[in-house]
Amino acid sequence: MQKSVALTPLRVACSGCNLRELCLPMKLTDADLEQVDDLISLKHAYQRGDYLYQSGAKFQSLYAIRTGFFKTQVLHEDGREQVTGFQMAGEIIGMDAISSDAHACDAIALEDSEVCEIPFGRLEELSRKLPSLQRHLHRILSREIVRDQGIMLLLGSMRAEERLAVFLLNLSQRFAIRGYSPTSFHLRMTRQEIGSYLGMKLETVSRTLSHFQEIGLISIRKKSVELHNLPGLQSIVGPQQQLL
Amino acid sequence: MQKSVALTPLRVACSGCNLRELCLPMKLTDADLEQVDDLISLKHAYQRGDYLYQSGAKFQSLYAIRTGFFKTQVLHEDGREQVTGFQMAGEIIGMDAISSDAHACDAIALEDSEVCEIPFGRLEELSRKLPSLQRHLHRILSREIVRDQGIMLLLGSMRAEERLAVFLLNLSQRFAIRGYSPTSFHLRMTRQEIGSYLGMKLETVSRTLSHFQEIGLISIRKKSVELHNLPGLQSIVGPQQQLL
């Protein structure tokens, strides 16, 4: 198992990217893929804490995360903030900005990350020529809508324990898809950010995680989690433990 | 002020629709609009309680609401339900289904309604030819994402009173855009449905509305609401009355 130590080139073509089955090029033919390669202009690096974009900024591009981890958040004028998602490699971000030509949320790197920029005008242009790209773009947009509906269900009708179980299981699954362990991973976000995302206070997040640990479902130490019992976590989700 | 008593024709072209500035044809040139006319195949009528589509149904079309009122809801396997939105004339519905070719939620008429069907395959086809239609479709999809983010903010970080104030102000604004009174309207949904949408129980909805009435912000009797003080409602939204 050799690792290249060469500097990452500034341009990485989609065709050579190990995320191509997950990301924008998903299911494209080789011919189509070649055209998408020309689209992806630059790969940018961001450090922990950097903004990928800020709410209000003019919309130019979507972004595909190549490595790293981001959060998106909306800020209410009164200072309240709500984390609306955590994004990892292969996910596309910035779609909220299409509707008004300005970003509607902030995107912030939670660790050092690399991002491919996808100029949206050119993406539209190309997707007029390539029906399979067009279709895939629509799927990505729609998938985001479905994801949001799931979060509404979570925020609107689940208890704290359920929310956290859903959260951990979701991360687990997304790591698994990317070839990482589904049962042992590192949280890149703070308890506070988890709480904001799940509509609860950081103390409640901490307590609930401790509780999961007490009953043997997980181990957690700082940001490292191990899920010992996926079915057990799944069984937390459901309308009521009032049967004990 | 004459009113036509003629039977509504089964086909109504977008070009002759009074919602064209709000709906799919927004901002299209006359030439483009003509092509969209050919797309909209049928207008269907639904009665109160009818499903426009059900979760799991195969995805074929988006729907534009011509008249009436719908709710969308997602059902968790355990029977919990979450209302994800209330839709009115000029709004497009069904976009969650694109991602998986199957509807991800139910859409149910809250009053007798008429709906234009937009076959999605043909919409994609046409939007490959008409950049302005393509752009508008993307905006509509993105607008839904932004709307959902707003609901996450609401569900994740607002108190009951704030949620209800936001809800009333949102309805008010949407009625206003359609030329109806922003201060006097009819709720088409039950307290239970409002509660589901806002992540609270119907009793809390009822109590909070009564409270708004007591302090003179609104009058409410059954489903008829009058907003007496829009700025007052706006001032409810904000992080804290702990200043009194």
Place this chain on the structure above:
DNA sequence: GCGCAGGTTTGATATAGGTCAAAATCCCTG
């Protein structure tokens, strides 16, 4: 016009999760 089901209001009480506070830990930066 009567009865009844579904919807709404209101009250009394319970509780999940919030708030405040302090101690423990972690992790940068110098």
Place this chain on the structure above:
DNA sequence: CAGGGATTTTGACCTATATCAAACCTGCGC
């Protein structure tokens, strides 16, 4: 490798909202 700010954990207490329950409407079918 020491000091200090940020993060996390845990405890004690409090409150917003849920829950349970009863009475009240209101519109529809008979």
